[in-house]
Amino acid sequence: xxxxxxxxxxxxTLRLATPLLLACLAGLFSExxxxxxxxxxxxxxxxAFLSAAIAFTTGSxxxxxxxxxxxxxxxxxxxxxxxxxxRGNQLISGVAINFLAAGLTVVIAQSWFAEGxxxxxxxxxxRFNPITLPFANELRDVPVLGPIYYELISGHTALVYxxxxxxxxxxxxxxxxxxxxxxxxxxxxxxxxxxxxxxVIGLRFTAVAICGVLCGLAGAYLATALQAGFTKxxxxxxxxxxxxxxxxxxxxxxxxxxxxxxxxxxxxxALRPDLITSTLGFSVQTQLLDALPYILTVVILAGFVGKAIxxxxxxxxxxxxx
Amino acid sequence: xxxxxxxxxxxxxxxxxxxLAAALSAIVILAxxxxxxxALKIMVQGALGSTYGWGYTLYYATNFVFTxxxxxxxxxxxxxxxxxxxQAALGxxxxxLVCLYIPWPHWSLALLGATAGAxxxxxxxxxxxxxxxxxxxxHIVITTxxxxxxxxxxxxxLLVGALKxxxxxxxxxxxxxxxxxxxxxxxxxxxxxxxxxxxxxANVTFFVAIAACVVIWALIWRTRLGYxxxxxxxxxxxxxxxxxxxxxxxxxxxxxxxxxxGMMAINNVMGEAxxxxxxxxxxxxxxGIAVALMGRSHPFGVFLAAILFGFLYQGGAELALWTSIPxxxxxxxxxxxxxFTGALDNMVRMPLERxxxxxxxxxxxxxTLTAAE
Numbered sequence: 001x002x003x004x005x006x007x008x009x010x011x012x013t014l015r016l017a018t019p020l021l022l023a024c025l026a027g028l029f030s031e032x033x034x035x036x037x038x039x040x041x042x043x044x045x046x047x048a049f050l051s052a053a054i055a056f057t058t059g060s061x062x063x064x065x066x067x068x069x070x071x072x073x074x075x076x077x078x079x080x081x082x083x084x085x086x087r088g089n090q091l092i093s094g095v096a097i098n099f100l101a102a103g104l105t106v107v108i109a110q111s112w113f114a115e116g117x118x119x120x121x122x123x124x125x126x127r128f129n130p131i132t133l134p135f136a137n138e139l140r141d142v143p144v145l146g147p148i149y150y151e152l153i154s155g156h157t158a159l160v161y162x163x164x165x166x167x168x169x170x171x172x173x174x175x176x177x178x179x180x181x182x183x184x185x186x187x188x189x190x191x192x193x194x195x196x197x198x199x200v201i202g203l204r205f206t207a208v209a210i211c212g213v214l215c216g217l218a219g220a221y222l223a224t225a226l227q228a229g230f231t232k233x234x235x236x237x238x239x240x241x242x243x244x245x246x247x248x249x250x251x252x253x254x255x256x257x258x259x260x261x262x263x264x265x266x267x268x269x270a271l272r273p274d275l276i277t278s279t280l281g282f283s284v285q286t287q288l289l290d291a292l293p294y295i296l297t298v299v300i301l302a303g304f305v306g307k308a309i310x311x312x313x314x315x316x317x318x319x320x321x322x
Numbered sequence: 323x324x325x326x327x328x329x330x331x332x333x334x335x336x337x338x339x340x341x342l343a344a345a346l347s348a349i350v351i352l353a354x355x356x357x358x359x360x361a362l363k364i365m366v367q368g369a370l371g372s373t374y375g376w377g378y379t380l381y382y383a384t385n386f387v388f389t390x391x392x393x394x395x396x397x398x399x400x401x402x403x404x405x406x407x408x409q410a411a412l413g414x415x416x417x418x419l420v421c422l423y424i425p426w427p428h429w430s431l432a433l434l435g436a437t438a439g440a441x442x443x444x445x446x447x448x449x450x451x452x453x454x455x456x457x458x459x460x461h462i463v464i465t466t467x468x469x470x471x472x473x474x475x476x477x478x479x480l481l482v483g484a485l486k487x488x489x490x491x492x493x494x495x496x497x498x499x500x501x502x503x504x505x506x507x508x509x510x511x512x513x514x515x516x517x518x519x520x521x522x523x524a525n526v527t528f529f530v531a532i533a534a535c536v537v538i539w540a541l542i543w544r545t546r547l548g549y550x551x552x553x554x555x556x557x558x559x560x561x562x563x564x565x566x567x568x569x570x571x572x573x574x575x576x577x578x579x580x581x582x583x584g585m586m587a588i589n590n591v592m593g594e595a596x597x598x599x600x601x602x603x604x605x606x607x608x609x610g611i612a613v614a615l616m617g618r619s620h621p622f623g624v625f626l627a628a629i630l631f632g633f634l635y636q637g638g639a640e641l642a643l644w645t646s647i648p649x650x651x652x653x654x655x656x657x658x659x660x661x662f663t664g665a666l667d668n669m670v671r672m673p674l675e676r677x678x679x680x681x682x683x684x685x686x687x688x689x690t691l692t693a694a695e
Contacts, residue, residue, distance in 0.1 A: 038467070082665035086672075091402055091463050093665030095611060096657045103653030104350070110648045111354035117648060240467055247464060291475035294468040301460035301468075310461065 003144070007151040009268055009275065014156065015226060017264025018163045019044065019218045023242035024249065024256045025163075025170050026214035032174065032251060033207030034187035034313040038094035039079055040215055041239025042101035047072040047219025049105035052119040052230035053112060055126040061224050064126065068223075069216030075101065076212030084204050087317030098239070106232050119223070119230040128157035128225035157225040159217060164257075166214070171253040183207055187311035190318040200318045218242075244297035251311060263293045325675045325682075332623070336616055336663060338670050340630075343658035350654060356647055368640025369633045377507050377522020378639070382606075383632030384524070384589045387531040389610025390617060390624040391538050392582035397619045398542055399575035400555040405451065405466025406583040407607030408473030409444040413584025414591040415477060416443030418485065418598035421498040432502040436588050437530065444584015445577040447473060452576030456569040462576070470607070481600050494599040504593045525593035531628075534582065535621040541578075542621075551575050583607060605653075612656050615663040631656070 023040045030037040047068035055064025075097050082093040106117035113119055136154035139146045174180040182203055186193045190200045222238070223230045245263055249255035269276060270289040277283045326334075348358035369379045389406045396403035403409075416439035426432035451465035478493070487496040504526050507519035542548040554561040554571040562568060586606060591598050609631055616630070617623030638652035662670065 038463070078661070082661065082669075086666055086668040088665035088668060089402075090665075091404070092611070092615070092660060095404065095608070096661035096665055099608070099653050099657030099660065103650045103655075103657055106650035107350065107354060107648055107654060110650075111646065114646075117650070237471060240471065243464070244468060285479055287475040287479035290478075291472045294471045294475075298454070298460070298465055298468050298472075301465060302454045302458040303460070 003147060004151070005275065007147055009272065010265075011152050011155075012268040012271065013261060013265040014152070014160060015264075016267045017260045018160045019221050019226065019238055020242045020245055020260040020263055021163045021257060022159075022166070022214050022218035022221065023239055024245045024260050025166055025253065026211040026218065027243055027246045028170065028174075028249075028251060028253060028256055029183070029207045029214070030211035031246065031314055032187045032311055033183050033204050034190060034311055034316065034318075035079070035083055035204055035208055035211075036090040036094065036315045037079065037208075037211060038091055038243060039075065039097035039239075040211075040218075040242050041235050041237065042094075042098035043072040043075045043212060043215035044219035044222065044239050045098075045105055045233070045235040046075055046101040047216040048223035048234055049101075049109060049119070049219075049230045051216075051220035052122060052223035053109070055224050056119055056122055056229070059124075059126050061122075061126055061128055064224055065217070065220045068220035069213055072216030072219060073209060073212040076208050076215070080205050080208040083317065084201055084208070087319065090315050090317075102233060105230070109230065109232075117232045122224060122228045126224070127228055128159055128221070130155045130157055131161075157221070159221040159225050162217065163221075167253055167257045170256075174253060179206075184311075187313055190313050194318070194320065200320070204318075215239075241293050244293050247297050247310075248293075248300050250309070266292050326678045330674060330678065332618055332620075334674065335667070335670055336618065336623075338674075339662035339667075340616070340659065342662050342670070343655060346658050347651065347655045350651065351647065354647065356645055361641055361645065361647060364640055364644050365633070365637025368644075369636035373507075373511075373518040374520060374522050375636060375640075377519035377524040378636040379524075379629070379632040380507070380528050381522065381524040381589070381594065381632070382635040383628040384528045384531045384593075385586050385606040386609050386613045386628035386631045387535060387625055388582050388586035388589070389607050390613030390628050391534060391610075391621060392579045393610045393614035394617065394619040394621070394624050395538060395542065395551075395582065396575055396579040397614055398548075398555050399551045399571055400558075401455075401572065401575060401579075402463050403448065403466055403576060403579045403583075404463055404611065405448060405469050405580075405607070406610045407603050407605070408466070408470035409447045409580040409583035410586045410603040410607045411470075411473045411477050412447040413440035413444040413587035414598050414602050415480070416440045416584060417587040417591045418495050418498075421502045421592060422495060426499070426501045429502060429504055433504060433526070433530075433588065433592075436502070436592050437585060440584040440587045441581035442584075444587075445581040448576045448580025448583070449573060452573045455576075456572040462572075474601070477598075478600065481598065485598070492599075495597050498592065498596050502592060503596060504588075506593070523594040525589070527589040527593045530585070530588065532625070534585065535625050538578075538582070539621040547574065583610065609656060612660045612663070616659055 023044055027037055027040055050071035051064040051068025054067035055061045079093050079097055082088040083090040109117045109119060133154035136150045140150045174184060182193060182198055186200055186203045194200050222234055241263055245256060245259040248259040266289050270286045273283065273286055351358045351361050369375045389410060392406050393403055417436045420435045420439035421432060424435060426435065447469060451462050451469055454460040454465055455462040481493040485495045486493060507522060507524040512518045550566045551571055553564065554566055554568065558568060591602055595602065613624055613627040613631055616627035634652050634655055638649050641647045642649040
């Protein structure tokens with residue numbers, strides 16, 4: 001494999017890892033606050049649809065992005081009301097949200113655009129277009145570093161860079177701010193936070209809202225940057241892979257980046273079976289590559305390779321009266 | 323003390339949840355410019371208006387009885403088996419292997435063999451997450467989700483590879499031998515001058531599903547294992563104190579759950595398709611969640627809820643045929659049912675409890691007043 005092919009592979013790794021990363025960080029905030037969220041998939045899907053639909057109607061991808069985040073936030077609100085206010089089962093609520101999004105997006109898309117449950121193709125300003133970083137063209141001919149800069153680092157859409165910036169931001173928020181300390185505490189021992197006079201409900205709703213915003217970005221990226229428009233079930237299990245990555249990363253921000261890059265790399269490899277054959281000398285079934293993130297997660301969860309311990313109060317509704 | 327009488331818990335709450343889900347669905351139908359009343363008429367006519375419609379409704383219901391029971395029995399041990407989809411897929415593999423590679427003399431024997439194969443494969447797929455939960459503490463919900471995807475990839479691998487007949491382009495097994503074909507309702511109930519259920523896929527598996535309901539009911543409420551299972555579900559620490567092994571209960575309840583989900587395959591793979599195709603489960607494993615919640619985890623409730631969802635499925639297909647409402651509307655209704663009967667249960671329950679409490683206080687006051695006089 002030559003340098004250029006490798007760079008192309010890593011380039012598509014980055015592109016495919018971005019939605020996983022955003023969704024994974026979304027889950028990070030929610031689960032660190034003690035709210036399990038298996039509805040990442042549904043929120044991404046809802047945002048993918050509405051961002052594409054609004055971007056197509058208005059011609060502006062930024063308005064589309066806002067709408068997508070709005071759709072995701074709405075589902076987050078349902079999850080919050082069900083699991084925080086009414087102390088319902090968070091897992092069941094997540095399942096309901098996934099189905100709600102899977103059904104509603106197609107029903108609405110069909111009645112809105114009548115194209116079999118998809119939005120029309122997006123073009124021009126209705127999409128996120130690649131950004132060429134400064135000097136990328138000029139430095140292109142510099143050996144080794146030039147191609148790396150031009151092929152791999154430059155030429156992505158804005159949301160890729162945003163996603164990468166959110167990693168240190170999340171790390172800073174969670175570990176260096178008062179809000180982050182409280183948010184982590186509410187996921188471990190909500191009673192202690194309550195005793196300190198801080199609202200458990202408020203904190204958890206904030207966390208769920210942050211989760212909604214990040215899932216919204218992930219969904220909008222799918223429909224307006226990675227693809228050009230919404231298609232039925234386009235999230236294709238990415239919400240679950242993000243969930244797997246979150247466990248793989250043991251609920252920490254930087255490992256979230258590495259885990260999603262790894263899973264993104266597996267997805268990129270699955271698209272290029274010819275590369276595996278030519279490099280390794282034997283072919284690897286694409287189904288194995290598809291299943292690998294899930295198998296790795298099961299292995300990690302089972303504690304065979306380091307123990308993944310979830311936030312202690314995760315999944316438990318907080319009852320104040322006791 | 324229970325605030326509400328039992329009938330309110332068992333009947334009133336599911337009915338109110340259903341009405342809420344139906345009302346919201348009606349709003350969705352209105353919003354996309356169709357008439358909810360017309361839609362309901364088409365659904366009732368299409369799903370219940372003919373033996374053909376009933377044949378489809380009961381076919382879908384059979385699937386949902388199995389997956390619903392699977393989720394329900396796990397609920398009794400306070401476990402959430404979200405892996406019905408993968409277990410049913412593996413059950414399909416079990417059925418396909420049994421039907422393809424064993425020369426059966428008669429369908430009744432083939433049915434027994436296929437049931438065993440389906441249950442075994444489904445149970446095996448559920449036991450791994452169960453053991454990981456019991457021994458290693460990995461969360462069963464996450465592991466079963468992962469196992470759904472692993473199952474999908476595994477079947478995909480087999481169906482484009484080893485199980486595909488030579489020369490075929492389609493990712494599916496070959497047709498099962500004729501001796502394994504299960505009698506459909508058409509074969510069983512039609513007479514020469516009165517054809518019934520013509521072309522509908524409902525088959526003898528429906529009666530297996532009814533038998534499964536009875537067996538599971540007896541298992542939960544009439545056996546020692548069922549008692550242990552429910553005790554574990556109510557309080558793990560109390561059950562442990564009473565000498566009930568958590569590992570045993572987790573593994574056995576999940577094995578039964580997986581076996582039930584796997585048994586769905588005798589209906590869709592053996593009874594309907596008569597071969598194993600890609601993605602044969604078509605989401606029925608997830609509908610089991612809605613069915614179990616709606617049916618309050620009671621086999622009879624599961625049976626009724628499965629019929630309801632069978633009606634929704636067949637009605638939804640008719641809707642897609644005759645109106646511009648896509649089939650996915652059913653997914654929306656399903657989501658709303660899960661939301662209201664599962665996650666937002668307290669939203670329905672709390673106001674009701676308040677009403678019953680107020681009524682009871684009033685009654686108590688009335689009796690004290692009469693006693694004073």
